[in-house]
Amino acid sequence: MKHQKSNSHHEHAEHREHHHNHQKNNEPHDHSNHDHGGHDHHAHMVTDFRNKFFIILIFTIPIVLLSPMIQSFIGVDWQFTGDIYIVAALSTFVYFYGGWPFIKGAYDELKNKEPAMMTLIAMAISVAYFYSMAVVFGFNGEEIFWELATLVLIMLLGHWIEMRSINNASKALESLASLMPDTANRISENGETEEVQIDDIKAGDLLLVKPGEKMPLDGKIVKGKSQVDESMLTGESVPVTKSVDDEVIGGSINREGSLTIEVEKLMNESYLTQVIDMVKESQRTKSKTQDVTNKAAKWLFYIAVAAGIITFIVWISVGATVDASIMRLVTVLVIACPHALGLAAPLVISVSTSLAAKHGLLIRKRPQFEKARKIDAVIFDKTGTLTEGKFGVTDIQAFDNMDENTLLSYAATVENDSEHPIATGILNETKSKGLELLEMTDFNSITGVGIEGVIDDKQVKVVSPGYVRKQNINFDDKNFNKWSEQGKTVVFLLVDEELAGAIALADKIKESSKQTIEQLHKRNIKAIMLTGDNQKVANYVAEQIGIDEVYAEVMPDEKAGKVTEIQARGLVVAMTGDGINDAPALTKADVGIAVGAGTDIAMDSADIVLVDSNPKDILAIFSLSKRTYNKLVQNLIWATGYNVVALPLAAGVLAPWGILLSPAVGAILMSLSTIIVAINAQLLHRFEVE
Template sequence: MDEKYEKDRKNNTKHDNHKHVDNNQHHEDNINYDHHKDHEHGDQGHDHDNHGHGGHDHSHMLDDFKKRFYISLIVTIPILIFSPMIQSFLGYEFSFPGVMYVLFALATFIFFYGGKPFLTGSYDELKQKNPGMMTLIALAIVVAYVYSSLTVFGLSGSNFFWELATLIVIMLLGHWIEMRSVMGASNALEELVKMIPSEAHLIGENGDMKDVKVDQLVQGNKVLVKPGEKVPVDGLIEKGQSDVNESMLTGESVPVEKTTDDQVIAGSINGEGSLTLQVEKTGEDSYLSQVVKMVKEAQESRSKTQDLSNRAAKWLFYLALFAGFTTLIVWLVIGFPFDYALERMVTVMVIACPHALGLAAPLVVARSTALAAKRGLLIRNRANFEEARNIQSIVFDKTGTLTEGEFGITEIVTEEGYQKNDLLQIAASLEAQSEHPIAKGIVEEAKSQKLTLTEPEKFESMTGKGLKGVIAGKEILIVSPGYVEEKQISYQAQKFEEFSEEGKTVVFVLISNELAGMIALADKVRESAERAVSRLKDLHVQSIMLTGDNSKVAQWVANQLKLDEVIAEVLPHEKAEKIKALKSQGLKIAMTGDGVNDAPALANADLGIAVGAGTDVAMETADVILVKSNPEDVVSILELSKSTYKKMIQNLWWAAGYNIVTIPLAAGILYPLGIVLSPAVGAVLMSLSTVVVAINARLFKG
């Protein structure tokens, strides 16, 4: 981990040119307000076609399944119309000379065209000696096709071309739905890529500058980032100083001061200063490539419950073989002709591959992924997401997760003769000229109180000290504790000490060289964090804060949120150790964080959750990404995981239940009672099972 970058990420006491109150040396610190002029963020003219988004192979496969599904569906319609078994069941007749050969030709096309993915898939499974869903489907369609083809050319019996066609169509649909749901999540992630500019201002060896495509840059190039522009590459600052907004990358909405030798990441927004960067990362190492890599991983992520359906298919394959050959032998032994015994065997083996099983997991996955996306949850690792239902403790990072990363006023202390609202109005009128986070916090509070701001007659930024201005003929100063100490101005020291110990930033307001009061500000605790902790208590899930901040600041936040436990003053590399220690107690742990320093902890947790898109490293190690920095979404993950698993198990039981009932009936177990399941009735039961599974998945509300 880069220590310099980590210093910048966590240095919440130094934004812009403010030097905020340090808890140990607050008397020596002072606030340097630089006047932030308004600027326009020009359009970068992004051309995203040049970004390699990855996942093209997956997209091609998706299109292939979609094409095969629609073509097979169209060909299936005449197969159903011409099928004698369907005609018999529905009570109509439709025939013409050579109809069986037409049926055979259509079925042959579907078998080889629509069934190709399953035939090649089963070959791969059998080669690995691990039969699964593909092998089960291949067994059913091969048996149905070969047997039905023999009936066309002389073998006595009914054909199963309708079963062959519908099975292929439904299985193609299931695979298409499954792949599309994963692609949907991937497309949402790729929206992040659009936030990165496609062009950069390249500085040549002789100092000339030209605009080039980002993908043309190489390590060691120098680029200029103008005020208000997005940083185009991961790089090191060679010249310049500016506050950089990294909220897209870290969830930290307070800009971080960057100067020579500091790192900046592609996608962050430059503030007022110009920066000259040396390109550090290109190609596979760049932030953009990390996002694309994560998209690819998301596409390849396997669901444990989908593996469960695959294991069910494996056992159904063995059951189909056993039940099929047992049926053939038994019917032959009790004296029935070979044609009849063979039809019974084929019926059993075809019915053993339930259409519903192929849709049971994919339909719920698709529905679950859609619901998650609507709630701002991007599921990167489905297996760990499904295991989230067993989480016992949630560990939260503080800054940017439980807090907003934006300053808000917590207290206003006035001197005798001054009112709080008057002090706030005067301070906000002067601070409105600045774009600094502290200034914004004061102005926002004034707006929420519906106070009318006055335009200063004069305004000046005092380097290293604060702001000076004239409002309504009176000289106004908003200054740091250092300025007050330097001028030996008397103030309420005990109150100031209390604020400082709680990690709050304090500014002093002077009117006509007389102290009017002080304003304490702190990183605002999210209202949603309080609701999230409350909801977690209802679910009997522990809430733990894990932070590098000092224990007094952490405890102040924890008391407001009523957290169960606080672990403070933890160095970045120690966070992972703390997670391991919690896991060693036998707890299932989820870790929620937003930055590089949280990455090891995210990787070690049973469920890693990256907040506010996170850094590239945080996203790499997270299982779920929260698009919005809303702690309540963490609760949504647990609830959605529980309901998704429950719905999947329901669907698998519906699909398996079909087999439990129909295979013995198809084999003829009730023949002594005069009950034998005809292929037509088997088709109806199969259809009902598929419809029930589809409706059950559709009714899933999360």
């Protein structure tokens, strides 16, 4: 069995060591301004954009109302002497105060010879501003200050939303971190408790956690039993029963009993800190779709400049005045900047990130998440992913006149003091059936064979099949043979050297595994199992849940090679695994999914982490990836589609037929495409995992 997953602290330590070295050497995280200042920096930008937005809103209202074009459009006349100078003054403030982030952004983009979104915005607002100022000082044309103001306003809104979504994701986690207790009750050598600061605690310290308190740090229970609420960390709503030797995660809530825990990890290595770092990481890996937006912006910039120049030349050559030709040129340049494009990706990504979190998914690398929509095959590691990873009783057979419950009680009583996984499996089964343990004396371990004790004056033994054979005890062995074929472990119960019953145990299959595989098949996705376990066990599990292909007895270092082999068949592959030994394979796969709120999450290698160890959450990845991608494409089409229609009209393609796009109508079209994009992104909230 793959039980050596990480029993030794040494292995844990090695993994952690590796994790830290990896960070020291490669420095993939730019800690300088992200980890500590990152959140404050974002928070500051959020308030900055928000304040700018509201201030510009106040200035935009009079600018729009005092615009002759807008007045004629709504059929009023509010003009008075000198009104244009008031509008010019207000607009100057809007341009320099509201437009500053975009002008600065454009400067950076042009310095890198990579014009994109910021350049496009800066060009449009600058053209609108300087052209209108020229009109104020006597140039023959119509001022379009209102166009400048609305552009700046909408773009500030887009950036505010984008910053806010990034910020909310990290805020949700920061708030988790802030919910961690500052102090803990440490148990000193003489058994007394004292309250100490979290920072003063060392690994190996014993802490007392009373009912209702939060676990101060990650650790292992050494005394006590309780229900622990981990919903904040794993999304699992049902409290989990934990007792001695179970791991607890810092930040989870102790419900009923008092627990003594031994600290295993300090704050900077804790599960929660790892999760927070991961989310920060995912915010830093800019998604491919955002590159798509920037690409679109870059092309729009080039097209706008070209279209503007051509427009100007054509109008002049057909005999229009310079003033009229410049008016056309300006309209083209201003209309080229799609307000909606600034909102298209940020809105969708913000909704998709929060939805993913709601479904228990942490997206570490967005490009891989976006690729998940194309998956053809999912490779599962067996132990701990499809199965529980611990022994459970699967079958019981009673001989003679003993009933199953008595059989279990006897076996559990004898096994009660044993640390063996088989003993734990039998005891768990007894507990779940609500059976009592009996009184026992003369406990004795028979080396290599089993254990024995005296119950109700009867000599009771729990022994291996080998012992039964050696004693030449005959019994009906058709069940035994069937169970062995399935790779189960069987123990026999002897009462006064008479055979009383047999109990079969195996690594229990998770309830949700079968449904997950069924759903994958519905989507024409292959399910493949890759395990280090023996062929018999693997085949049995595969048969139970409907796996398509089985690769068993694969050594950890061969797993990555197997993934490459499967990819070579032309399949896009997702790999799910839960241990350090799966890390290379997770990296190899097109999408690496780490399963489990374990602390040995294959942190550095997974693209997506399922916070709760439920294989069913994998389905959410595929459908959410597909839906997110579709929404993005729809939004980009809406955002740029507006330009495709408006640009030629603004350039005057239909002028010979008397159709010229006035900037006012342009503005209305533009607001419409912006509203559609915003609503469309929000529709993603109706996402259900089908």
